[in-house]
Amino acid sequence: MNGAPRSIVILGATGSVGRSTLDLVGRNAERYDVLALTAHRDVAGLAAAARSAGARRAVIADESRYEALRAALEGSGIEAAAGEQAVIDAASLGADWTMAAIVGCAGLQPTMAALQQGKTLALANKEALVSAGDIMTRAAAASGAQIMPVDSEHNAIFQCFDRARPGNVRRVILTASGGPFLRKSLDEMRGMTPGAAVAHPNWSMGAKISVDSATLMNKGLELIEAFHLFPLAQDAFDVIVHPQSVVHSLVEYVDGSTLAQLGPADMRVPIAYALAWPERMETPCQRLDLSAIRSLDFEEPDLERFPALGLAREALEEGGARPAILNAANEIAVAAFLENRIGFLDIVCVTRDVMQSFAPAPAQSLDDVLYIDRQARALARETVGRYCR
Numbered sequence: 135m136n137g138a139p140r141s142i143v144i145l146g147a148t149g150s151v152g153r154s155t156l157d158l159v160g161r162n163a164e165r166y167d168v169l170a171l172t173a174h175r176d177v178a179g180l181a182a183a184a185r186s187a188g189a190r191r192a193v194i195a196d197e198s199r200y201e202a203l204r205a206a207l208e209g210s211g212i213e214a215a216a217g218e219q220a221v222i223d224a225a226s227l228g229a230d231w232t233m234a235a236i237v238g239c240a241g242l243q244p245t246m247a248a249l250q251q252g253k254t255l256a257l258a259n260k261e262a263l264v265s266a267g268d269i270m271t272r273a274a275a276a277s278g279a280q281i282m283p284v285d286s287e288h289n290a291i292f293q294c295f296d297r298a299r300p301g302n303v304r305r306v307i308l309t310a311s312g313g314p315f316l317r318k319s320l321d322e323m324r325g326m327t328p329g330a331a332v333a334h335p336n337w338s339m340g341a342k343i344s345v346d347s348a349t350l351m352n353k354g355l356e357l358i359e360a361f362h363l364f365p366l367a368q369d370a371f372d373v374i375v376h377p378q379s380v381v382h383s384l385v386e387y388v389d390g391s392t393l394a395q396l397g398p399a400d401m402r403v404p405i406a407y408a409l410a411w412p413e414r415m416e417t418p419c420q421r422l423d424l425s426a427i428r429s430l431d432f433e434e435p436d437l438e439r440f441p442a443l444g445l446a447r448e449a450l451e452e453g454g455a456r457p458a459i460l461n462a463a464n465e466i467a468v469a470a471f472l473e474n475r476i477g478f479l480d481i482v483c484v485t486r487d488v489m490q491s492f493a494p495a496p497a498q499s500l501d502d503v504l505y506i507d508r509q510a511r512a513l514a515r516e517t518v519g520r521y522c523r
Contacts, residue, residue, distance in 0.1 A: 139167040143224055145244050146235035147171035148179035150340055151258045151284065154401045155233050156183055158409055158417065163188070166409075170224040172236070172244075175199055181206035193220045195240070222247045231409070233284070234259045237342060238465055239507050242266060246500055252277035256408040258284040260359045261465075265458040266503040267362035282408040283363055287356055289404035290382035290395035291364060300365045307384040307392075308356055309376040310435065313348040316377060320439055326478045328471060345468045349481055350435060354446020355464075358457050361450060368450055373443060375433045380422065396422060442482045449489070454496035456489065458503055459510045463488035466514035470522075480521040488514045 142159070146152045152171075159166050170191040173180040177199050184192040184207065191213040194203045200216035207214050215223070225232060225244040232248040233256045234241055241259040246266075248255050250273060257263070262270055274281050283289050287308045296302055314333050315323050332344040346352035353373050360371050382404075384394040397403045400419045409415060437444045442464075449456040467484035470476045476484065492513055497503040 139165055140231055141167045141169050141227075141229045142231045142233070143170045143172075143227055143229040143248070144168070144233045144235065145172050145221065145225055145241065145248070146174075146233070146237065146258075147183050148173040148176040149235055149237065151235040151401060151405065152183075152233065155235070155256075155405050155409070156187055158402055158406055158415070159187060161418070162409075162415060169227050169229050172221045172224050174236075174240070177202045177206055184212050185210055191215060191224060193224045195221050218243070226251065229253060231256060233405075233408075234262065235284075237261075237340060239265060239462065239504070242500065242504065242507075246270065246273060249273045249279045249281075250277050252279050254280045254282055254408075254411075256282045256284050256405070260285060260355050261461050263359040263362045264355050264461045265507060266497065266500060267358065267457070269497065269500055269503065271362055281363065282411060283359075284401075284404050284408050285356060285359070286397075286399075286401065286404050287383040288360060288363055289407055290397075291360065291385055293395045293407065294383070294385040294393035295364055296385075296387075302387050302389075303364075303366060303370070304386045304388050305370045305372055306360060306364060306366060307372045307374055307386065308353060308360060309379070309381050309383055309432075310350060310353040310373055311347065311379045312375045312377050312435075313344075313350065315348050316375065318439075320479070323439070324477060324479050328474065331471070331478060341472055342465070342468055345471060345481070346464070348478070349442040350440040351442035351446065351464055351482075351485075353435075354443045354449075355461065357443075357446055358450045373435055375435050377431055378427065380427060380430055398422060442485070445482060445486055445489070455494050455506050458497065458506050459489050459492055459494075460485060462507045462510035463514040463517075466511050466518060470518045476518060476521045484514060484517045484521060487517050 168187040168189040171184050171189045172193040175196045180192050193215045197217045204214040221244050225247040228251045231254045234245045235258040245262040331348040332341045334344050379399045381394045384392050386392045398420045402417050406415050406417045449460040463485040467481040494506050
């Protein structure tokens, strides 16, 4: 960190992870050279971020927003670009470090493009490994890219996992807060609104991820992601509910030792680890006061009230295209719930129905994954119609 500034690209700069990354970059501006920032439609947020960070290029994925972006950047010297290919081009700039924080399968192609550069990819887009884990990890191995997980759970595992001697690891345990409905009955959850579902008790996240946390689908997706990140058998990955969100995950070793990473519920902690790795950097995050916390609670997840976790486990065990179908169907179902078209419990019902009725051949390429994703989404939209209120 004492040498030349590290060149970086942030894909998804206006989302919660992107904003947290920019906050840290802004506090350490001399360490980073921002090559490009991207966003989906938020022109004002993207232009402000690009100006503040001194970015060389700003890219808006929605081509209809190009003129608005160009006007917002007028006089700044920052290049404006638009369209999905422009986002992929930004990911292909060969930056030393790329943050992949585009939500959903929209981030698949840019993430692959960044991996092919052979540098460090900070991965916040869990859908990339869920839908195309084998393809993504092969691309990383071929190019020599380092995948640095940014999800708090996977980042915690990365910090505790003996990558030189993985045979010493017995199992990995991901922690789940349980979300806002941890103590709710099935009858109570049936009537829960989008507003209640996105009100996470510990974390500040986007709407989609917050709903996934409420169903525990988020933890199921993370289970699949962890399998692709760490070289262990499928049955070596477990989930435990930990409402305080202080212990972010644990790694158990064959000798009985268990290492855990603890920290505040602030995404800037894992992002800072990824930004500075293999060193560390100062953050403004609140420090843990264990005497004030007093107790840490753990419990087994209730698969009857939260069947999404079991559905994700089934997708992992079946392999092939199943995780991609799970992810695509869940995205459509969550969007329908957020639009008040289906109920909260219907999210898992829609996803399960799609998984049971769609069985394509395993994907051999990213194009195959994208085709399966499109087909699964189309079927999910039809399925949503049967549950509409």
